[in-house]
Amino acid sequence: MKLREIKKLITLRNRTKKAIQTVDDSRAKAKRKIPRAVWDFIDGGAGEEHAITANRDSLNKVVFQPKYLVDVSKPDTSLTIFGKPVSNPLILSPSGLATLAHPTGEVATARAAHELGAVFCLSTGSGNSIEEVGEQSQGRLWFQLYLWKSQEVIDSLIQRAKNSGYEALIVTVDVPVVGKRERDLRNGMSLPVTIRPGQYLHYLSRPKWLSGIVKNPAITFGNLTTVTSGGDASSIGQYVNNELNDPSKTWDDLKRIRRNWDGPLLVKGIMHPEDAKTAESIGVDGIIVSNHGGRQFSSVPGIATVFPQIRDAVSDTVEVFFDGGIRRGEDIVKAHALGASAACSGRCWYWGLAADGEQGVKDVLEILNQETKDTLSLIGQRKLSDVGAHNLYLP
Numbered sequence: 001m002k003l004r005e006i007k008k009l010i011t012l013r014n015r016t017k018k019a020i021q022t023v024d025d026s027r028a029k030a031k032r033k034i035p036r037a038v039w040d041f042i043d044g045g046a047g048e049e050h051a052i053t054a055n056r057d058s059l060n061k062v063v064f065q066p067k068y069l070v071d072v073s074k075p076d077t078s079l080t081i082f083g084k085p086v087s088n089p090l091i092l093s094p095s096g097l098a099t100l101a102h103p104t105g106e107v108a109t110a111r112a113a114h115e116l117g118a119v120f121c122l123s124t125g126s127g128n129s130i131e132e133v134g135e136q137s138q139g140r141l142w143f144q145l146y147l148w149k150s151q152e153v154i155d156s157l158i159q160r161a162k163n164s165g166y167e168a169l170i171v172t173v174d175v176p177v178v179g180k181r182e183r184d185l186r187n188g189m190s191l192p193v194t195i196r197p198g199q200y201l202h203y204l205s206r207p208k209w210l211s212g213i214v215k216n217p218a219i220t221f222g223n224l225t226t227v228t229s230g231g232d233a234s235s236i237g238q239y240v241n242n243e244l245n246d247p248s249k250t251w252d253d254l255k256r257i258r259r260n261w262d263g264p265l266l267v268k269g270i271m272h273p274e275d276a277k278t279a280e281s282i283g284v285d286g287i288i289v290s291n292h293g294g295r296q297f298s299s300v301p302g303i304a305t306v307f308p309q310i311r312d313a314v315s316d317t318v319e320v321f322f323d324g325g326i327r328r329g330e331d332i333v334k335a336h337a338l339g340a341s342a343a344c345s346g347r348c349w350y351w352g353l354a355a356d357g358e359q360g361v362k363d364v365l366e367i368l369n370q371e372t373k374d375t376l377s378l379i380g381q382r383k384l385s386d387v388g389a390h391n392l393y394l395p
């Protein structure tokens with residue numbers, strides 16, 4: 001082959017080569033763009049972080065038994081969740097303070113989710129407020145609530161979510177105390193964001209992130225500015241530390257919320273079949289099987305390990321969601337094969353946002369959707385909604 005032809009081939013290859021081919025590529029890009037302390041906040045988990053590994057390991061143990069010569073020319077990933085259609089079968093798990101990853105934060109993420117046909121869940125601890133996200137996204141929005149000490153704060157957050165048209169309410173129950181995230185403690189990760197003297201050089205090596213912070217200095221919990229007397233990041237940070245976790249909360253608190261919320265109610269952080277049964281008896285519409293992405297407690301099983309047990313514990317009228325360790329389209333299909341109504345992911349979208357803002361979230365959602373379609377074709381199943389245990393290799 002002549003040199004000119006080789007050069008032509010290389011140019012063609014470079015043009016078709018996209019830097020972000022997988023969620024892991026997006027993760028690697030995010031790591032290059034944000035400071036270490038922010039990276040650790042997103043990537044890290046509680047204690048020795050075994051639960052993060054367990055989530056991945058449990059998914060890796062699930063394998064398919066493919067069938068061939070089925071017409072899979074038009075793989076279909078559309079789903080119906082709470083009676084409404086979803087074209088991109090991913091729920092973007094509530095993950096707080098997205099404005100730390102990128103100044104456009106949750107607003108950009110919600111827009112990307114809408115454009116790509118996915119559902120966005122806003123965390124109580126979001127950087128952008130319930131109202132900002134509600135006004136700026138036309139897509140499906142769910143709101144996640146922590147069981148604050150103050151009943152007044154709970155009621156007011158629920159009311160604000162109602163006023164802004166959020167469709168579903170998720171109550172996260174796996175934070176009786178805040179998990180010990182040791183990387184965050186060592187990095188002094190707190191609100192307001194403070195840069196310690198020893199970290200100056202490192203932060204300077206992330207100039208784009210720094211300039212975003214300078215333009216958007218008040219990184220704070222957008223929903224809580226009106227709740228605290230000071231309203232500034234420092235008093236809010238202190239407020240959250242004091243008020244977020246209330247170890248005395250019980251199922252009675254969930255009953256009260258059920259009476260106060262007419263739309264779909266989900267409970268997030270369920271790891272035990274008996275809790276799933278109790279939640280159903282209270283009248284929840286959905287259960288999110290989750291260990292908080294390993295951010296609360298290290299010594300718990302991976303989600304794919306406990307999921308079938310929990311799915312079996314409740315009736316078919318309850319939608320059961322898979323949350324933890326999803327990194328590829330294959331994982332989404334595995335979640336469905338284990339009986340999930342849909343898969344949820346926190347870190348995937350967060351990495352996309354940190355890597356490239358709104359476009360980065362879209363990239364990640366597109367990649368996951370294409371991989372999901374390819375997996376359907378490769379296992380010989382045309383529709384994601386038809387996937388089940390029959391697609392798995394069960395020795």
Ligand SMILES: Cc1cc2nc3c(=O)[nH]c(=O)nc-3n(C[C@H](O)[C@H](O)[C@H](O)COP(=O)(O)O)c2cc1C
Binds near residue numbers: 268292295
């Ligand atoms: C940076 C970050 C912040 C999070 N904040 C919240 C939160 O405010 N509320 C909540 O219920 N879960 C929160 N989570 C947990 C996610 O909702 C989800 O359970 C977890 O990310 C799933 O695991 P995955 O990251 O492997 O997908 C957070 C996760 C991350 C990565």
